[in-house]
Amino acid sequence: xxxxxxxxxxxxxxxxxxxxxxxxxxxxxxxxxxxxxxxxxxxxxxxxxxxxxxxxxxxxxxxxxxxxxxxxxxxxxxxxxxxxxxxxxxxxxxxxxxxxxxxxxxxxxxxxxxxxxxxxxxxxxxxxxxxxxxxxxxxxxxxxxxxxxxxxxxxxxxxxxxxxxxxxxxxxxxxxxxxxxxxxxxxxxxxxxxxxxxxxxxxxxxxxxxxxxxxxxxxxxxxxxxxxxxxxxxxxxxxxxxxxxxxxxxxxxxxxxxxxxxxxxxxxxxxxxxxxxxxxxxxxxxxxxxxxxxxxxxxxxxxxxxxxxxxxxxxxxxxxxxxxxx
Amino acid sequence: xxxxxxxxxxxxxxxxxxxxxxxxxxxxxxxxxxxxxxxxxxxxxxxxxxxxxxxxxxxxxxxxxxxxxxxxx
Numbered sequence: 001x002x003x004x005x006x007x008x009x010x011x012x013x014x015x016x017x018x019x020x021x022x023x024x025x026x027x028x029x030x031x032x033x034x035x036x037x038x039x040x041x042x043x044x045x046x047x048x049x050x051x052x053x054x055x056x057x058x059x060x061x062x063x064x065x066x067x068x069x070x071x072x073x074x075x076x077x078x079x080x081x082x083x084x085x086x087x088x089x090x091x092x093x094x095x096x097x098x099x100x101x102x103x104x105x106x107x108x109x110x111x112x113x114x115x116x117x118x119x120x121x122x123x124x125x126x127x128x129x130x131x132x133x134x135x136x137x138x139x140x141x142x143x144x145x146x147x148x149x150x151x152x153x154x155x156x157x158x159x160x161x162x163x164x165x166x167x168x169x170x171x172x173x174x175x176x177x178x179x180x181x182x183x184x185x186x187x188x189x190x191x192x193x194x195x196x197x198x199x200x201x202x203x204x205x206x207x208x209x210x211x212x213x214x215x216x217x218x219x220x221x222x223x224x225x226x227x228x229x230x231x232x233x234x235x236x237x238x239x240x241x242x243x244x245x246x247x248x249x250x251x252x253x254x255x256x257x258x259x260x261x262x263x264x265x266x267x268x269x270x271x272x273x274x275x276x277x278x279x280x281x282x283x284x285x286x287x288x289x290x291x292x293x294x295x296x297x298x299x300x301x302x303x304x305x306x307x308x309x310x311x312x313x314x315x316x317x318x319x320x321x322x323x324x325x326x
Numbered sequence: 327x328x329x330x331x332x333x334x335x336x337x338x339x340x341x342x343x344x345x346x347x348x349x350x351x352x353x354x355x356x357x358x359x360x361x362x363x364x365x366x367x368x369x370x371x372x373x374x375x376x377x378x379x380x381x382x383x384x385x386x387x388x389x390x391x392x393x394x395x396x397x398x399x
Contacts, residue, residue, distance in 0.1 A: 117385070120391070123336050126332070133378070
């Protein structure tokens with residue numbers, strides 16, 4: 001049996017607790033069907049969790065590692081999905097391959113910009129993102145045909161497997177793969193070592209450049225995947241589809257208990273962070289707060305979670321009490 | 327706009343790691359980013375290409391500066 005104090009040390013503990021509390025509040029205040037609220041929020045959080053996983057790898061590289069090209073890659077792949085998909089199954093598969101492939105290519109460029117040119121990630125990935133933005137505009141002007149996703153693709157993404165939505169299944173599969181990659185492979189170990197101290201990693205013989213480039217490729221790939229899924233789920237693409245995911249993906253990573261200065265990657269935490277951010281929007285709406293207070297409440301809750309998660313257990317009166325009784 | 331402001335500051339010569347600030351540079355950085363747009367329309371280039379040109383400009387300027395200031399190990 002794990003004690004409460006023990007549990008509290010896990011990085012995902014506080015975001016997970018906050019999710020449960022928020023969901024309880026939603027249940028208290030909403031008069032409509034409860035189960036559907038949960039599934040709707042999980043579906044919405046799935047997209048955020050997917051890009052969050054990618055962002056987590058970029059952030060884990062440390063020294064200001066961050067991928068700001070995420071929304072632009074998502075928008076590009078959204079248009080790709082809308083304009084390329086035909087009616088046959090093979091082309092649905094093709095769209096996913098092309099979307100992920102494009103994301104990986106941009107990720108490679110990001111990695112090279114950061115590693116070879118030594119440009120700070122926040123400015124390098126942003127610059128690459130702007131270049132992709134022009135590509136998005138060219139692609140959207142090119143198509144002319146329709147901005148609506150093919151029915152086959154939409155049906156595939158909106159279907160449910162054993163009661164779980166397809167994007168959520170993607171989260172489970174990608175999350176399991178990401179956890180394996182981080183905890184069980186030399187790439188994962190190298191990534192965390194590089195994020196904790198480049199100097200130490202270099203001295204212990206870790207190849208730093210390929211590790212960082214690999215992290216950005218993963219981030220790009222997941223942004224591409226998420227762009228395709230999002231366009232298919234919404235049923236259309238537009239120029240601003242992915243924009244909210246720029247800061248939200250970083251938010252999910254940090255709220256999930258990952259260190260913004262790198263060297264850490266917890267898959268469960270990132271999922272909890274993504275669900276928490278999504279539930280926050282739902283909660284302030286369901287509770288019926290006046291519009292002008294919604295942002296304040298959201299900011300206060302996010303700050304509270306971060307404070308709880310970052311103050312050690314023995315400095316918290318509540319945790320001291322629970323730890324003694326448990 | 328949030329991010330473009332960061333771009334302007336960096337383009338204007340402030341070191342990204344902090345410690346070096348140049349307020350006047352930030353103004354010129356912002357001017358550069360906007361004037362690029364004017365230049366493009368003078369050459370009758372489609373406005374779509376503005377973000378791409380800004381992106382390459384950022385990469386070029388920051389890349390060259392990093393290479394000049396900090397020698398590769």
